Amino acid sequence: MSVEYTNRRGRKHYLHEGKTKTGKPKYFFSMKAEGTLLNAIPDGYEIYEHPSAQVFLRKIPPQIITPEEVAIVQDGIKKHAKLDYFIVDVKDNQIVVYLCDQNVDALMEIALPVSSAEAARMRAALVESLSYSPMMQFVLESTQTRAFVVERWCFRGSVDDWIALDRSTDLNALVKQYGQHLGKESFYDLMP
Structure with a gap:
């Protein structure tokens, strides 16, 4: 089962994996269900929804604010x-x-x-x-x-x-x- 996330606007996003120019993995969300979909969130990452309702996969930031x-x-x-x-x-x-x-x-x-x-x-x-x-x-x-x-x-x-x-x-x-x-x-x- 691929990683899915529904934002506050009710739009479903799917987690994809791509490659950078140097061959390293990059992760992104798209509303398209085709492509290289991931079945789990990579270690050290979290789903983040910006107040604009854009959905990102980002490295877990250090917790400064409690x-x-x-x-x-x-x-x-x-x-x-x-x-x-x-x-x-x-x-x-x-x-x-x-x-x-x-x-x-x-x-x-x-x-x-x-x-x-x-x-x-x-x-x-x-x-x-x-x-x-x-x-x-x-x-x-x-x-x-x-x-x-x-x-x-x-x-x-x-x-x-x-x-x-x-x-x-x-x-x-x-x-x-x-x-x-x-x-x-x-x-x-x-x-x-």
Whole structure:
């Protein structure tokens, strides 16, 4: 049985093996079920789904961020920002919060009057097709003190980069103080 992975958009991907120009093996996912398919994930690798729903096979990265810290951000955003559609992703020493680019409720309101079953199918199809953008990140500054820097994405044309807002060894406090602004106009007022 070949390795299959279904991403959040409901698309099935198959793990393939190819060769580099030097003859070394390379691994990749494709939606095609033909070719050199692998029956197992190679040792030292893991499946990774990017918030854009692209699927990759990558070497298992060293664990800098703990699962508990990811849970603090995930639960804190849900509790304080009261958002339904967001993704929390870990990259190196960063916990990145991606927000949905579309307003699902507004899009559902403009749909023609439909039965509740059709509305549920429409919402599910819409949720599968959502796109996400990075809006806030919590960067681990010190592995000894577990100090984090909270940054927000700056949308000024001349900047278009992360800007640091605050730092603390209390990740819960940072998430509570700054996470509540995600998805709101007050987010754009956050400045260092």
